[in-house]
Amino acid sequence: MEYADVISLAELKEKTRAVVQVNKRAVALFWANENAFALSNVCIHEGGPLIQGQVHEKDGQTVVQCPWHGFEFSLKTGKTFTPVPDSVDVYDAKIENKRVLVSVQPVSRGKRLSKMNPTAQALLEKCEAAHADRPKGPLRVLGISSTNLTPGLPRTSTSEKALEWALQLAREKYGADTRVLKLRELNIRPCEGFYSRDAAACTFPCSLTQMDETDEMHKVYENMIAWADVVLVASPIRWGNASSLLYKMIERLNAVQNQITLQKKYYIQNKVAGFIITGGQDNVQKIAGELMMFFTELGFALPKFSFVGWSRGWYQEDMPSNPQAMESSMDFKEDLEKLVNNCTVLAKLVMKNPEELPKMER
Ligand code: FES
Numbered sequence: 001m002e003y004a005d006v007i008s009l010a011e012l013k014e015k016t017r018a019v020v021q022v023n024k025r026a027v028a029l030f031w032a033n034e035n036a037f038a039l040s041n042v043c044i045h046e047g048g049p050l051i052q053g054q055v056h057e058k059d060g061q062t063v064v065q066c067p068w069h070g071f072e073f074s075l076k077t078g079k080t081f082t083p084v085p086d087s088v089d090v091y092d093a094k095i096e097n098k099r100v101l102v103s104v105q106p107v108s109r110g111k112r113l114s115k116m117n118p119t120a121q122a123l124l125e126k127c128e129a130a131h132a133d134r135p136k137g138p139l140r141v142l143g144i145s146s147t148n149l150t151p152g153l154p155r156t157s158t159s160e161k162a163l164e165w166a167l168q169l170a171r172e173k174y175g176a177d178t179r180v181l182k183l184r185e186l187n188i189r190p191c192e193g194f195y196s197r198d199a200a201a202c203t204f205p206c207s208l209t210q211m212d213e214t215d216e217m218h219k220v221y222e223n224m225i226a227w228a229d230v231v232l233v234a235s236p237i238r239w240g241n242a243s244s245l246l247y248k249m250i251e252r253l254n255a256v257q258n259q260i261t262l263q264k265k266y267y268i269q270n271k272v273a274g275f276i277i278t279g280g281q282d283n284v285q286k287i288a289g290e291l292m293m294f295f296t297e298l299g300f301a302l303p304k305f306s307f308v309g310w311s312r313g314w315y316q317e318d319m320p321s322n323p324q325a326m327e328s329s330m331d332f333k334e335d336l337e338k339l340v341n342n343c344t345v346l347a348k349l350v351m352k353n354p355e356e357l358p359k360m361e362r
Contacts, residue, residue: 001104002103002104003092003094004023004102006018006102007100009095012029012031013031019051023105028041028064035093039078039088039089040088043068045066046207048068048069049198053067058081068201069211073088085113086114116205117213123218130267139170139230139347140178141230141232143167144231144232144246145234146234147235147245158322159236159276160182166339167180174344179227181220183248186220188217188220189208189217190248191252194207199262204258205255229270230271231274231300232275233274233291234277236279237279237281237284260362266299270354271299272346273343274307274339275292276339280312281314288307288309303343303346305338
């Protein structure tokens with residue numbers, strides 16, 4: 001077997017790890033348990049740099065954990081434990097004359113045996129086909145409710161009530177099909193910041209969707225990308241901000257926005273968003289501004305006057321009266337009707353002849 005002389009033993013011992021080029025390939029070299037180990041530096045999952053991974057003991061083996069999504073590979077065999085036995089290329093490493101030598105060819109070849117789970121695979125296919133496959137039919141309006149009411153404890157949420165009225169208007173006045181997603185009913189894992197490790201580690205479908213079949217963010221992706229023409233987002237005001245559930249969803253939507261930044265891939269096209277913001281205390285405009293910014297970064301078109309707000313101000317602490325006050329406000333209902341109208345009018349415009357629309361890129 002042919003070997004390449006890559007580094008002095010003293011230097012490897014001192015650094016405990018090093019990336020070396022062998023036969024034009026990046027090889028991660030580790031010094032652990034008084035031995036040298038050599039693996040491909042490129043994680044078989046999505047290409048993460050194994051050299052930056054943490055080395056530790058697991059089930060009697062020394063493993064390196066990929067810094068991107070946490071797959072662990074045995075330094076000796078290159079095999080991973082989770083979630084299925086994928087593996088990376090392993091090279092032979094030996095010591096001669098105080099130098100470290102690495103085999104020019106891998107002694108075992110890595111394989112990716114795992115596939116995206118069926119839910120993530122089906123989601124990807126639907127989202128890829130979404131624009132070509134929009135069947136003729138009524139306008140589709142998706143409502144997203146982000147209030148966090150206690151399950152089984154009857155209480156009126158002003159934001160959810162206003163969203164229900166808006167969807168009812170969309171059905172009755174504009175003949176739309178409507179759906180609603182209540183974020184509190186979905187098991188959505190918080191974003192784990194893969195983007196912050198490396199932009200390429202933030203994939204679509206989101207790495208969490210690919211790795212965790214119990215996670216239900218796929219319902220948001222699918223309805224938003226592959227079904228809706230209009231998305232109405234409803235949020236209560238929580239200490240001057242949108243609800244934390246809404247931010248949980250927004251952070252997971254980074255996986256969609258990131259495809260624009262990295263690959264110029266626009267999953268959201270010719271869709272319109274509008275916002276309903278309600279609370280006992282004010283900060284409607286600040287929340288509206290944040291939502292407008294984020295949803296336009298996703299690729300949504302916003303109509304003129306794209307939000308409505310309901311607030312009774314700083315001194316109104318009689319919260320039980322708030323739903324009733326909103327319900328008897330004709331001004332608010334008129335505003336809501338205008339919002340639905342503005343969103344549907346714009347959606348029909350952008351959907352009419354999408355190929356004739358001027359191209360707009362980020
Ligand atoms: S675990 Fe290595 S790239 Fe995903």
